[in-house]
Structures are given as structure tokens and as C-alpha cells.
Amino acid sequence: MKIIKSDLQAMAVSPKQYPYDELPEIAFAGRSNVGKSSFINSMLNRNNLARTSGKPGKTRTINFYIINDEFRFVDLPGYGYAQVSKAEKDKWGKIIEEYLITRKNLKEIVLIVDIRHEPTSQDLIMYQWIRSYGFTGYVIATKVDKISKANWQKNIKIIRNKLDIKDTNLIIPYSASKKINVEYVWDGFTSILGI
Numbered sequence: 168m169k170i171i172k173s174d175l176q177a178m179a180v181s182p183k184q185y186p187y188d189e190l191p192e193i194a195f196a197g198r199s200n201v202g203k204s205s206f207i208n209s210m211l212n213r214n215n216l217a218r219t220s221g222k223p224g225k226t227r228t229i230n231f232y233i234i235n236d237e238f239r240f241v242d243l244p245g246y247g248y249a250q251v252s253k254a255e256k257d258k259w260g261k262i263i264e265e266y267l268i269t270r271k272n273l274k275e276i277v278l279i280v281d282i283r284h285e286p287t288s289q290d291l292i293m294y295q296w297i298r299s300y301g302f303t304g305y306v307i308a309t310k311v312d313k314i315s316k317a318n319w320q321k322n323i324k325i326i327r328n329k330l331d332i333k334d335t336n337l338i339i340p341y342s343a344s345k346k347i348n349v350e351y352v353w354d355g356f357t358s359i360l361g362i
């Protein structure tokens with residue numbers, strides 16, 4: 168995939184702040200610190216377009232990145248900070264659900280998990296949400312560079328069992344640091360986006 172241009176187009180907490188045009192979108196969900204920003208940056212060949220986190224309490228917005236003036240990546244706020252209040256969590260849920268329910272542009276929502284860890288119960292809830300809205304249920308298992316290749320399949324099986332995924336091919340090993348499977352994922356995305 169040739170990325171000519173990528174820009175942050177909008178940061179939104181409610182539908183009236185979403186971009187108005189009809190460009191297709193792929194959205195990304197995942198726990199905070201899972202490597203979601205790094206995934207987006209590595210796919211776009213950028214270092215700091217999506218803000219890499221580390222810090223709790225970073226703004227909980229939906230960020231829309233416009234790519235080649237043709238389609239968008241949508242970064243949903245990361246979940247799972249223990250320190251976050253119940254009110255904050257409710258707000259987060261509402262922001263994401265509103266996007267999922269109302270957004271006509273949304274072609275696919277992809278869950279990002281860390282290949283090293285069994286998905287959490289919040290990942291499971293998110294994944295069930297994704298499936299219940301009729302999306303395919305692709306999972307990017309990132310940070311594969313942190314384990315030996317011999318262990319990839321074992322860990323993918325753990326993810327598969329926890330999320331109750333029938334088709335293993337839906338789980339794609341990935342590394343942002345080592346750029347593993349960037350082109351493979353783009354092949355899938357271009358077909359999802361119809362570009």
C-alpha cells in the first residue's frame with residue numbers, strides 16, 4: 168500500500184463532531200497500552216501521528232485519520248485503566264457505542280490485543296460487541312517480536328479460546344517495531360475498504 172498522505176482530521180466525543188463525508192472507515196479498539204497507536208503509526212509509516220500513550224487520563228476522544236484523501240483509520244479510546252472512575256468508564260462506553268451504532272462509514276472494527284497476554288474480560292466484551300454488530304471480528308495480535316516465533320501459535324490459541332473465535336485466520340500476528348505483516352494486513356484492509 169502506498170501512503171501518500173495521512174493526517175489527523177478530527178477528534179470527536181459525539182457524532183456531530185465526526186467528519187461529514189462518506190469515506191469508508193476501519194476502526195481500532197483495544198486496551199490502553201496494547202500498542203494501538205503504534206499499530207496505526209506503523210501501518211502509515213509515521214512515527215508520531217497517533218499519540219503513543221503510556222499515560223492514563225489521556226483524552227478520551229475518537230480520532231479520525233484521513234489517508235490518501237480516500238479512507239480513514241479511526242482510533243477508538245483505549246479501555247481498561249484500573250485507575251479510571253466508574254463515571255469515566257461509562258462515558259468511554261457511551262462514546263464508543265454511539266460511534267458503532269450510528270456510523271454509516273464504518274466498514275470494519277478491528278480488535279488489537281497483545282500476543283503475550285490472554286485477552287481480558289473487557290476485551291471479550293468488546294469482541295462480543297463487535298460480533299453482535301455484524302462485523303467480521305479481525306484481531307491483530309501485536310508485539311509478536313517480544314516472543315519467539317515458536318510460541319506464536321500457542322499464544323494465538325489462547326487468544327482464540329478466550330474470545331471464542333472459530334476461524335484462526337481471523338487472528339493476525341503483527342509487530343509495529345519489526346513491521347511484521349504490514350503488507351498482509353494492508354491486503355485485507357484494501358479489500359474491506361473496496362479501494
Ligand code: GDP
Binds near residue numbers: 200341
Ligand atoms: P496504545 O496505548 O494502545 O496506543 O499503545 P502504544 O502504541 O502507545 O504502545 C504501548 C507501548 O508498547 C509503547 O511503549 C510501545 O513502544 C510498545 N509497543 C507497541 N507496539 C509494539 C510492538 O509491536 N513491539 C514492541 N516491542 N513494542 C511495542
